[in-house]
Amino acid sequence: MSWRSRMAADVDKKPTEDGSRITPQSEHRSPGSGSWISKALWTLLVVGAVPLLAFGIKYYQDAQLLKRHEESIRTLGAEGLFLFSSLDTDHDLYLSPEEFKPIAEKLTGITPPVDFEEEVTHDPNGETLILEAKMQPLLLDSMTKSKDGFLGVSHSSLNGLRSWKSPAVPSSSFSTSQFRAFLPPKNKIDVGDTWWVIPSELNIFTGYLPNNRYHPPSPKGNKEVLIHSLLNMFHPRPFIKSRFAPQGTVACIRASNDFYYDIVFRIHAEFQLNDVPDFPFWFTPGQFTGNIILSKDASHVRHFQLYVPSDRSLNVDMEWLYGASESSNMEVDIGYLPQLELQSTGPSTPSVIMDEEGNIIDSRDTSREPIQFVFEDIHWTSELSRQEATRRLDVTFYPFKRVSYLPFSEAFERAEAENKLVHSILLWGALDDQSC
Template sequence: MKTLPNTITLNLDDDAEVSVKGFIAPIEYTQYNFHVDWDTLANLRVAERKKQYSTSIFCDFLPKEAVSVGTPWEIEHAGPLELLKQFHPNPSLGMGWDLHHHKTESQGLWACLRAYDAEFADIVFRIHAQFALNGGWFTPAQFTGHLVINRVKRSVAFFQMYVPNGTINFDAWRKTDPDAKGHITDSGFCPQIELRTGIENILRNTQFVESITQEEVEHKLALCFYKSQHINWVSLEEALEMGPAQQKPIHAISINGPLLDESC
């Protein structure tokens, strides 16, 4: 007899308020010096350093029905969009033809239950968004983070939404000539783009009764965005061994940017 996975419902009382702090550090690097030559990017700072939200904003991160650990679901747009405005007043969740003039598969907002016990549940999420700046666009690689719910109090115990660090973690484009059809692009690194509230120690100090690793949940979320992540990628050394053994040709692909995010 097949055993069904344990499922739990996730709820919040939407009449409480949550105070969220916002951070955008100065940009440290861009390949073509956009952060020096473009004043808008050079002066990019968080719109509101601290803001009060109704807990109902975070309800949009929750699934509509009971879920098990490792099960992804789509996030409603309204709550995350309101939170993104704390970074900058002009966020967009659209990542397609109308913005960069090219089609992309990376649309969406997804979350996944990573772990839970009787008191807490840890939800990991991934959001792709960008911001309309004066004269161009700013596109972080991704927004990820945790929403930890106190299941007993039905409250937000910890929330963090941030752009992960990397060699580059954002893409930007601008129109230097308003009459020209095209635009110029750049990519770079910003050390902190983050919203936060609550106590992060909860994640380290809680002995969850059921969980998957952070790496596992990140992979599950990446699968929701990119078809390329459904490919069983192997190293060149492994491919050289596997090809002759399986009598299959070896396909070598050269790329000039990451396949896992929107930083290029």
Template sequence: MRRNWLISIVLAVSIFGLCISLQSSSADQINLQNTLDKHTILQVQAYWDPIADSALDLPDYTPKHAALFKNLSPAHPNREYEADAFKTFFPNKPVAVGNVWELDPNKIIPFLHQFHSGATAEMHINPGAWRSSAHGREVISGMESDGAFACLRALSAGYVEIAFRIHAEFLLDKEARAYFTPAQFTGRLILNRKDGTIREFRLYLPPRNTNVDINAFGGADMVFVPRMELIGQNIDDQHDIVWETSMTEAGAKSALEAAFYKFSEIERLPIEAAVAYAQEKNRPIHLLLTWGVFDDESC
């Protein structure tokens, strides 16, 4: 009897502890469904700078190339968005800071139409892919790098910040096979939980060199666009936010990158550290030199 009594106590304590653990885990999560006021409206401005530099001068190769690439600008410099448009960035289940979820890229494309009507979530080339023939038909294999993901970066009693990353491109001219493929679009959305309004929305092309891949008439080039951005702010909501739980912007960036590219989980070292590590372990170094980068769509 005493043994059974002890077992009962242990089981009761274990179950109680499990309940406390589950409650704690649940308390760290937030459900963002039905948090937006359906009457929310946000004005969003679009900016699209001309190509400032290119690796192979493709934009100036012929007058036809120049006509395609030299005069790009937003189709709609200003556009108004209602609440439903922003719901596409929200998770469909409770999440905690650091959680990543997949977005429907086709529901984000309407935002990119503010730049150009040829915006599409279907990438015309799958980077890292290779072509082969199987059973009489061409097969494309390789890394899947299209799509969109979001991450809960920060949380307070009154606000939520969602970071996101999107891979998409623009078909400028079908006959010319002209594509404008940004390395990525990244950004953030800050939601006022109390008012159900959008405090800030920003979607932009990171401004590093060779941040866009262009194609036309069978040729390709990597170019630099200083600014390509959508931005909207609620001017009536500008006081400071004190985040109670958050991850760094660098941490959110890494989490989103890992959602696209499995290889990003591999530890990377500066060349000096790699040489020292190889010497310590008596291992060879395999060097792979590439023209461009692996972790975005710019090449």
């Protein structure tokens, strides 16, 4: 080796501060070249482990639930498990104190006080919403008893029905703060979430509410007051809790953005059409449904509609007594109601506003020129179809609707495709409302 080459080699192998030597190849190698590979491997390992862990947890939970179900069958038997399941609303095969409450009330005869509701303060200068009621009375010839001229039906029994031809209150003004009752609870703020606005109080142990009543109980809390006030526009004696299941009011968030909700709802309530001295006559629409578009602080309502669906040939159940006692004979019938509807005349508007010069203007002053309000368009950032939101309401009321109920022809096509048997049900009316 020449002197120049030895010198170059010595220079290439220059010592470091700690005495080690660095070759040219090691000078150009990235100092973290080994660590990033190990980090990548760990990342892949973690990413792969997460779904496996989730699957394992789900498998364990399902196995435990199946084990508890088998133990319940052995302990209670099929009928006992059916009774237990009627109370086990979350289907976890455990009874929480809330789920056990109906049994406690039945055994002790003591009903605990209703849950506290936040007091709604009505701003006298807040916005107001005007609702109009529309009605087309029940078609008497749609009732089955009309086929024989109501033979055997006393004329007085139908007094309330025959005389109810228009809404009790054609138009009414509401404070927008009252519609806070439709806002979701804090744990139900995602599109598709459902919740009970007015929970059902009926189960297999409580039975049903009495028939021999004329006047509804006073509503309790802001939510009951609002629903009662809305239905009161149709008839002066609304019962916001129907005698039989389904009972109550359920809502679902159909769409949402930063400022607004579109909430669909379903109500099961009924009216008492007769008053003393006539015997009770119960008028039970299949359901009330509708939607409300309101701001998330309930200061503004863009749209409101509530109505009885009229897309079926029968949509009202009717029952009337032939005596004043609970054991009196009862007649039943079904019929068709073309229209029963509440509709907002427009968005809610402020009662008091200020002009550009700071002067207060009362928009309710009829002596002035009417004020024209301009509202921005609402664009949803997340939404469901109305059909899907309605399905979720249905399932909340009727858990059996988790299984698809299909028209006759479609059922056989599905059965053939999935190689399953067909269970056929013949109904007089509809399975998922009161008109059956």
